[in-house]
Amino acid sequence: MIALRQVTIGIGGRTLVREITGEVRAGEFVAVLGPNGVGKTTLLRSLCGLRSPQGGSIVLDGRDIAHLTPLERARHIAFVTSDDAMTDALTVRELVAIGRFPHHAWWEWNPTAGDERAVNDALDLVKLQPFAERPFATLSSGERQRAWIAMGLAQGTPIILLDEPTSHLDVRVAHRILALLRDLARAGRTIVCVLHDLNEAASYADRLMLLGCERMLAFDEPARVLDPTIVESAYGIAIERLDTSRGPRVFPVL
Numbered sequence: 692m693i694a695l696r697q698v699t700i701g702i703g704g705r706t707l708v709r710e711i712t713g714e715v716r717a718g719e720f721v722a723v724l725g726p727n728g729v730g731k732t733t734l735l736r737s738l739c740g741l742r743s744p745q746g747g748s749i750v751l752d753g754r755d756i757a758h759l760t761p762l763e764r765a766r767h768i769a770f771v772t773s774d775d776a777m778t779d780a781l782t783v784r785e786l787v788a789i790g791r792f793p794h795h796a797w798w799e800w801n802p803t804a805g806d807e808r809a810v811n812d813a814l815d816l817v818k819l820q821p822f823a824e825r826p827f828a829t830l831s832s833g834e835r836q837r838a839w840i841a842m843g844l845a846q847g848t849p850i851i852l853l854d855e856p857t858s859h860l861d862v863r864v865a866h867r868i869l870a871l872l873r874d875l876a877r878a879g880r881t882i883v884c885v886l887h888d889l890n891e892a893a894s895y896a897d898r899l900m901l902l903g904c905e906r907m908l909a910f911d912e913p914a915r916v917l918d919p920t921i922v923e924s925a926y927g928i929a930i931e932r933l934d935t936s937r938g939p940r941v942f943p944v945l
Contacts, residue, residue, distance in 0.1 A: 697747035722892035725902035765793035769843035779828035790845035813844035833864035
């Protein structure tokens, strides 16, 4: 479980979100939503210990994350973000194997049988085993996203944080990625994922966290968060809601 206790986050001396309080439960898929620049990525970086909050505390299974070593954090939390720099020379398998680094001492470079199993299992889960020996640079955008997710899976952590894993993907591939994340949560992983599409998030996530106006506007099940009044306060545009057999959907009023 991740508990946020009066957490205030910011960057460059500017406060983005003030006094967030809430809990992300084990085995839950939480989607973080909000306008550009509201602090979604900064929140993820704070959750995994890469950026210290300006105030408050983030507690992982009863321990303040600020008191954990980088290695301890890396064995509990995987942070998946798309960064293709310096990866073009790697094969897909080599990229995924990077996720095993937290399980080795700095002087241990040779992979173990456990590493091989973890990498193969991760490739199987994202259905990239046939691409394992291909250069990462030859993959499509959707395949690259799956490779990044596989690296997070190979890390073997109970918590996976993902920053916009469906950006620049077509509808079909985006929904495959989200279905994979939902299945991982149902299998026991805790997923916290930054998304932009409100309706995609409502279709797959257990709960939505909506940021805006320098605060957490809502953190609840999709049917409660996708209230037009709440969404309008976040994005500054008129919203219409349609309740369907598969849950609520919202649309801007043109």
